[in-house]
Amino acid sequence: MATITLDNVEKKFGEAYAVxxxxxxxNSGEFVxxxxxxxxxxxxxxxxxxxxxxxxxxxxRFDDRDVTWLHPSQRDIAFVFQFFALYSHMTARQNIAxxxxxxxxxxxxxxRRVDDVAALLRIRHLLDTRPGSLxxxxxxxxxxxxxxxxxxAAFLMDExxxxxxxxxxxxxxxxxxxxxxxxxxxxxxxxxxQIEAMAMGDKIVIMSRAEVQQAGTPAEVYYDxxxxxxxxxxxxxxMNLIEGAYSSGxxxxxxxxxxxxxxxxxxxxxxxxxxxxxxILGFRPEAVVVxxxxxxNSVVYADDLHGGYSMLHLELPDSSIVHARVGREFSFPxxxxxxxxxxxxxxxxxxxxxxxxxRLNGGEA
Amino acid sequence: MTAATxxxxxxxxxxxxxxxxxxxxxxxxxxxxxxxxxAIIIAFIMLIPVIWMAMTAFKSRPEAVSAxxxxxxxxxxxxxxxxxxxxxxxxxxxxxxxxxxxxxxxMEQIALSRGQLVIGQSAFLRQLLNSVVITGLSTFxxxxxxxxxxxxxxxxxxxGKDDLLFFILSQRMLPAVVVTIPIFLMYRTLGLHDTHVGMxxxxxAFNLSFAVWLLKGFIDEIxxxxxxxxxxxxxxxxxxxxxIVLPQAATGIAATTVxxxxxSWNEYAFALMLTSDLARTxxxxxxxxxxxxxxxxxxxxxxxxxxxxxAVILTFVLRKHLLRGVTFGAIRKG
Numbered sequence: 001m002a003t004i005t006l007d008n009v010e011k012k013f014g015e016a017y018a019v020x021x022x023x024x025x026x027n028s029g030e031f032v033x034x035x036x037x038x039x040x041x042x043x044x045x046x047x048x049x050x051x052x053x054x055x056x057x058x059x060x061r062f063d064d065r066d067v068t069w070l071h072p073s074q075r076d077i078a079f080v081f082q083f084f085a086l087y088s089h090m091t092a093r094q095n096i097a098x099x100x101x102x103x104x105x106x107x108x109x110x111x112r113r114v115d116d117v118a119a120l121l122r123i124r125h126l127l128d129t130r131p132g133s134l135x136x137x138x139x140x141x142x143x144x145x146x147x148x149x150x151x152x153a154a155f156l157m158d159e160x161x162x163x164x165x166x167x168x169x170x171x172x173x174x175x176x177x178x179x180x181x182x183x184x185x186x187x188x189x190x191x192x193x194q195i196e197a198m199a200m201g202d203k204i205v206i207m208s209r210a211e212v213q214q215a216g217t218p219a220e221v222y223y224d225x226x227x228x229x230x231x232x233x234x235x236x237x238x239m240n241l242i243e244g245a246y247s248s249g250x251x252x253x254x255x256x257x258x259x260x261x262x263x264x265x266x267x268x269x270x271x272x273x274x275x276x277x278x279x280i281l282g283f284r285p286e287a288v289v290v291x292x293x294x295x296x297n298s299v300v301y302a303d304d305l306h307g308g309y310s311m312l313h314l315e316l317p318d319s320s321i322v323h324a325r326v327g328r329e330f331s332f333p334x335x336x337x338x339x340x341x342x343x344x345x346x347x348x349x350x351x352x353x354x355x356x357x358x359r360l361n362g363g364e365a
Numbered sequence: 366m367t368a369a370t371x372x373x374x375x376x377x378x379x380x381x382x383x384x385x386x387x388x389x390x391x392x393x394x395x396x397x398x399x400x401x402x403x404a405i406i407i408a409f410i411m412l413i414p415v416i417w418m419a420m421t422a423f424k425s426r427p428e429a430v431s432a433x434x435x436x437x438x439x440x441x442x443x444x445x446x447x448x449x450x451x452x453x454x455x456x457x458x459x460x461x462x463x464x465x466x467x468x469x470x471x472m473e474q475i476a477l478s479r480g481q482l483v484i485g486q487s488a489f490l491r492q493l494l495n496s497v498v499i500t501g502l503s504t505f506x507x508x509x510x511x512x513x514x515x516x517x518x519x520x521x522x523x524x525g526k527d528d529l530l531f532f533i534l535s536q537r538m539l540p541a542v543v544v545t546i547p548i549f550l551m552y553r554t555l556g557l558h559d560t561h562v563g564m565x566x567x568x569x570a571f572n573l574s575f576a577v578w579l580l581k582g583f584i585d586e587i588x589x590x591x592x593x594x595x596x597x598x599x600x601x602x603x604x605x606x607x608x609i610v611l612p613q614a615a616t617g618i619a620a621t622t623v624x625x626x627x628x629s630w631n632e633y634a635f636a637l638m639l640t641s642d643l644a645r646t647x648x649x650x651x652x653x654x655x656x657x658x659x660x661x662x663x664x665x666x667x668x669x670x671x672x673x674x675x676a677v678i679l680t681f682v683l684r685k686h687l688l689r690g691v692t693f694g695a696i697r698k699g
Contacts, residue, residue, distance in 0.1 A: 052593050072596040079597040085590035089612045102599030146598070156597075 001186045002062040002076075002153035003028045004049060009058035011044050017210045018044045021058060024205065024215065026154075028063075029184045031177075033201035035191060037233070041210040042190045043158055049188060050156050051075050062153050073102070078147035082159040084139045086131035092142045093118075093127040099150045117149045120179070137168040141175075148179065154186040161196065173199060194234055198222065206230050222284075224348070228355040231282050231348070237323045239282045242316070243352055246277040253281070255317025257296045262344035264360060269349060271362035279358075280350040285311065287346035288324035294339030298322065300332045314338060415673070421666035429662040444663030446475040448489050448654055448671075455482040488650065489668060496646040497675065499561060500629040503568035507625050508618060510569070511576030512584075516610060518577070519584040520592075530581075536574040541634040549638050559641045567635055572625040579624065583617025584610065619686030623679060630676055647672050 004026040011019040019041040026032045034042035047053035049060060051072035059068045067075050078099070086095050093114055100110045118124045121141045131139055140160060147155055160176070161169045177200050180187050191197055197204050198218045205215040206229075213233075214226040225231040231239040244253040246269050251259040259281060261269060273279055290312075298314035301321060305328060312324040312332065324340065332338060349358040356364040421429050423440035450472050455463070463469070463477050473483045517523065518530060548567065549558070557563030587610060595605035611618070630648075637649040651668040654661055680687070 050597055052596065071601070072593075073599045073601060075597070077597055079594065081590045081594060083588065083590060085588065085594040087591060087594075087609060087613075089615075098595070099598035102595075102604075146594075150598070 001028045001184060002065075004154060004186060004188070005061040006045075006049070007059045007061070009045070009048060009060060010056050011041070011048060011053065012056045017041075019048070020210045022212055024212070026186060026188060026203075028186055031180050031187045031189065031200060031202045033189045033191060033197040033204045034207060035194060035197040035201075035204050036207035036213075038192055040207040042192075042205075042207045045207070046156050046158055046188055046190045049154075050077055050079050052079075076153040078150055078152040078155050080140075080143050080147050080155065080157040080160045082162045084131070084143040084163070086139055086142055086146075088130065088132050091128050091130055092123065092134070092145075095131065095142055096127075096145045096149050099146060103150070113149055114145075117145045120148070120182075121145050121175075135168075136164050137172060140164060140168075140172055144176070144179070148183065151183075152185075154188065155180075157187065157189045159191055160189075161193075162191070169196075176200065194236070198234075206233065208233070223346070224357065225282075226357050228280070228350055231350065231357075235284060237285060237311075239284055239348070240288075240322045241350070242281045242320065242322070244279060244281060246273060246279045251279065251281060253296075253316070253318075254320070257317060259342070260295060262347060264344075265347065265349060268358055268360050268362040272351065272358050272364065274353070278352050280352050281342075282348040282350055282357075283342045283346055285323040285325040287343040288312075288314075288322070288326070289341045289343055290324065290326055290330070290338060291341060292339055294341040296340050296342075298338050298340065300334055300336045300338055302334065303332050305331070312338075314340070418666050418669050421663055422670045424663050424666075426659075426661070426663060429666070441475075442471065443475050443479075444661070444665075444667035446472040447661045447664035448667045449487055450476065450483045451485045451487050452476050452481040453484050455480055487654070488645070489647075489654070489671075492645050492647045492650045493671065495561070495640075495644055496630060496648070496672075499564045499568065499644070499646060500626055502561075503565045503572065503629045504622055504626040506565070506569040507572035507576050508580075508622050511573055511580050511621060512611075512614070512618060515577050515580035515584050516606065518581050520589070530578070533574045533577050536570065541571075541632070545634055545638045548635070552639055558639060559644050561644050564636070564640065564644055564646070567639070568629040568632065571635075572628055575628075576621045576625055579621050580614065580617050583614050583620075587613045616686050619683040623683055623687065626679055627676055 004024075006022055006024040008021045008023060009019065010017065010021045022045065024032075034045060036042045044053060048055050051067065051070060051074075055068060059066060061067065062075065072079075086092075087098070090098070096114045096117065097110050100113060105113070114127070115124065118127055121144060123138060123141045123145060126134060126138055126142070131142060134142065140163075143160070147157075157176075161172050164172060173196060176189075179185075180200075189197075189200060201218055203215060204218055204221050206213045206221060208229050214221050214230045216224075216226075221230055221234050225234060225239065228241065231241060242253055244251040244259065246261065249261055249266055251261055253259055269279060296316075298316050300312060301315040302313040304311045304313075308328060310326050310328050310330055312326055312330075314322045314324055316322060350356065351358055351364060354364060358364060420436075420438075422444050423442070424435070424438055425441050425443050428435045428438050429444075455477075459482060460477065460480060463473075463482070469477065476483050514533075518526060523529065552558040552563050555563075557566070591609050591613065592602070592605045595609050596602065600608065632646075633648045636646045640646060640649070647668070651665060651672060654664045654668055
């Protein structure tokens with residue numbers, strides 16, 4: 001399994017950037033998810049790694065091998081497509097054997113390897129079926145088998161679960177994750193589904209507007225988003241963001257609420273903020289602590305039970321909405337006044353001008 | 366009193382009517398029968414000229430021209446004999462001599478019964494062979510070139526792509542009659558007049574524009590992911606084209622083949638002007654099967670019937686591909 005290094009890789013269509021110069025290292029055996037809204041350049045990045053799309057500038061290396069200008073067939077990669085791309089004129093077995101035949105393996109070896117991978121994916125009974133008569137999940141298993149059978153340097157997957165029903169998606173997500181662990185295969189996985197990204201990735205690379213917004217572990221991007229885009233994009237709903245003015249230890253929020261900034265953050269804010277003291281307060285819905293002594297006033301706007309928990313929609317005095325995740329045993333009538341606090345461990349601050357997160361040491365992300 | 370104790374059909378017993386549509390037997394059956402009858406009637410109406418032609422081919426000369434037309438008659442091979450032979454009027458002495466012979470074949474016998482002698486084979490079989498050769502090769506070349514260029518137009522960004530496609534289409538815009546004279550002059554200068562090469566070249570060029578457009582549509586329908594999957598799996602683009610694109614485009618190739626072949630097979634105007642003897646194809650020669658003393662309608666019908674058969678065979682062989690217009694692909698459109 002190879003380590004993939006992207007060095008200032010960029011892609012332009014005419015004058016417009018599809019991917020701005022990008023540096024990234026995907027370590028051997030790592031599962032990296034490229035996550036972002038559609039049109040953010042994540043698929044283009046993946047296709048440049050595969051060689052299906054030529055780079056405009058920069059270089060791509062697999063270990064020490066420069067593959068920037070190699071044909072896809074020479075890169076030793078396997079690609080799983082969103083719509084499977086199984087050949088309808090071949091049986092499942094012929095589909096899986098197809099990459100091995102390109103390598104010119106002997107017939108017995110091909111049969112053995114196809115049988116092995118079919119056993120791994122539990123599709124042996126489907127080998128003589130044509131893709132057209134398989135279910136979506138089984139089609140994707142065949143597509144995965146075709147990728148796995150060759151033991152390539154890296155797996156590239158472009159929204160492989162996007163075309164599946166929700167029910168299959170859960171199952172296949174677990175299967176892909178398990179396969180990745182078994183094979184210890186370097187995997188680059190593209191998705192727009194953040195739940196998939198959080199669940200599967202060792203590392204998540206969040207892209208937007210042709211740029212990497214943040215790269216980090218799922219915990220890092222969730223708890224320490226490096227900018228407002230990531231804060232809003234990760235989590236459902238995303239981070240609560242309230243703009244206010246900081247001065248000497250407190251933050252004046254619109255509508256009259258006053259938030260006392262935790263001691264740990266005061267120095268950082270004083271160091272990094274402009275004179276106006278404008279700052280954005282951010283906290284996850286689960287950081288809300290409802291208590292009668294809470295410093296922040298709100299009115300219950302709506303209260304949804306999600307089974308395992310309740311999601312409160314709280315209206316602040318300036319009519320902006322804050323989402324709060326509370327235990328399922330709590331329920332509040334609509335219109336009731338409610339006081340809450342924010343867990344000081346889970347508070348984050350952002351600079352409204354640069355949109356970047358302020359770090360505890362006073363620097364910006 | 367419960368319903369179960371009563372005999373079925375007895376007065377007062379519950380009337381059991383199934384309301385399930387698939388259990389209602391008679392109506393769908395009637396509709397099916399009506400449909401079949403209508404289909405047969407339409408097919409019959411469409412086929413009347415062909416049936417009439419086939420009948421005429423087996424009629425004797427007086428039956429073929431009789432008014433009112435004869436529907437029931439004793440079939441004869443006179444028409445075919447006239448089509449395949451050249452004959453002359455025999456003298457009484459020659460007829461007597463011929464009658465002595467026992468080694469006459471069927472054509473000679475038919476000729477003799479009409480007081481004629483067979484003096485040689487007609488050109489019809491050679492003209493039919495010319496048609497087969499010219500149609501076969503021109504179809505092969507136009508479909509081959511069209512697959513390659515349609516693939517290129519479909520997959521690559523070619524500078525001036527739309528203009529080129531329009532240019533290709535424009536090859537087909539002038540009717541044959543308009544361009545025959547200049548082509549005739551060109552061909553005479555180039556020594557292509559009345560040659561197989563000349564006709565193959567012309568039909569290939571003429572079919573190409575249509576074939577490119579038709580095939581481009583079919584190839585556009587094949588998802589790019591198919592080839593991309595083959596490319597990352599270790600195949601070159603040409604291998605991917607051969608192993609993936611060609612089988613996927615089989616339907617389109619079959620359709621294009623039939624259309625191109627039928628065009629070349631039926632082409633009349635160019636063939637009439639640009640061939641005279643060596644490379645003359647069947648269409649311009651069939652109406653010219655002149656008998657001795659009058660038009661041989663039976664022979665013309667026999668020629669038309671023979672001419673029809675290869676086209677029917679080709680369509681029949683490729684019917685599976687023509688009917689299977691949709692590939693049951695494993696690509697799901699999102």
